[in-house]
Amino acid sequence: MGIKDKLPLIRSESRIIRLFGYVVYAFVILFIIGILIPSPPPIPEALPTPTPTIATPTTLEKTVASSDIRVSEYDITLVRNYEIVKTEDISIKALDKPLSTYSTSEIEKLPMNIRKEYRVVVPSDISKEELKSTLIQVVMDKTSENLDIDEVVVFAYDRKEDADSIYTFGRVEWCPNGDWAGVTSLIASTNDRSSYQYNFDIKDKVGDIEVSDKPSERELEIHDYYDNLLLEETKKLIEAEDEGLDYKYANQEELENAIRTEVANKYSISEEELDKIYMKVWTYNME
Secondary structure, three states, X not given: OOOHHHOOOOOOOOHHHHHHHHHHHHHHHHHHHHHHOOOOOOOOOOOOOOXXXXXXXXXXXXXXXXXXXXXXXXXXXXXXXXXXXXXXXXXXXXXXXXXXXXXXXXXXXXXXXXXXXXXXXXXXXXXXXXXXXXXXXHHHHHHHHXXXXXXXXXXXXXXXXXXXOOOOOEEEEEEEOOOOOOOOHHHHHHOOOOOEEEEEEEOOOOOOOOOOOOOOHHHHHHHHHHHHHHHHHHHHHHHHHHOXXXXXXXXXXXXXXXXXXXXXXXXXXXXXXXXXXHHHHHHHHHO
16 A cells, blocks of 8 residues: 555545645644754843943042143143242132021031132233143142142232232133032032133233333332322221321322322322323233
8 A cells, every 4th residue: 555545635536635635744744844853952032231230329429530621721831930929718618509598507517619719920921822721730730739629710910019909911710610609519529520611811912912012110110109109098098087087188189199299209200191101001901
């Protein structure tokens, strides 16, 4: 008996049944082959990438960050010599809201916003680019000495004699986002300097001083003598008035007229010349 004789569906007289038989037996054969031939080992699924665990400190930690954040204005090759002629500590409490909204106990717990003010003298022939790099260098030098400094302002002058007045060459502020009021209690506690910027105000005359506009040494001497004498006598007049005493000058106008005459006589110039010299130096300093 042949294989065909053993498969009744294929031996049927009906054509439809025979076709059905072929389909059934083919399926059976494929099923048997699938059992006999082992399947390839399954490809293991990729394990999910573990999410990194970030440790959160339970207490505030100091973040040591230098003030030499890369800025386009800084070029170490342009830094000029400077002399710090005055230093002042102008620290305050680091506030997150208006002072009036804090209780006394809350204010006591606030960290200090350590602010420093430096007044420096730089060469009179310095350029704007050199001045910016030099002012940044001052900030870098001082904040590297004390990492707890939170804000710095530097005033630049070309003469030491002017260092008690408004800056004559320029100013830089180093503070969060260039905002002098930007130090929060968190920044003061952690020393996070990532948001710090340099905020400049450079006088137009820097690097472009005309010889005719610059006062001579004699003109500067006359100006300084007049300024110092006027300040000294004004203080004495105010003290006398506060104590109800008479002074050699009845009022400020009489005092100023007397000082003008005294200075003009000392330097053998007219009072009109004195006025012109004073205005020349004042204009030079303010420009």
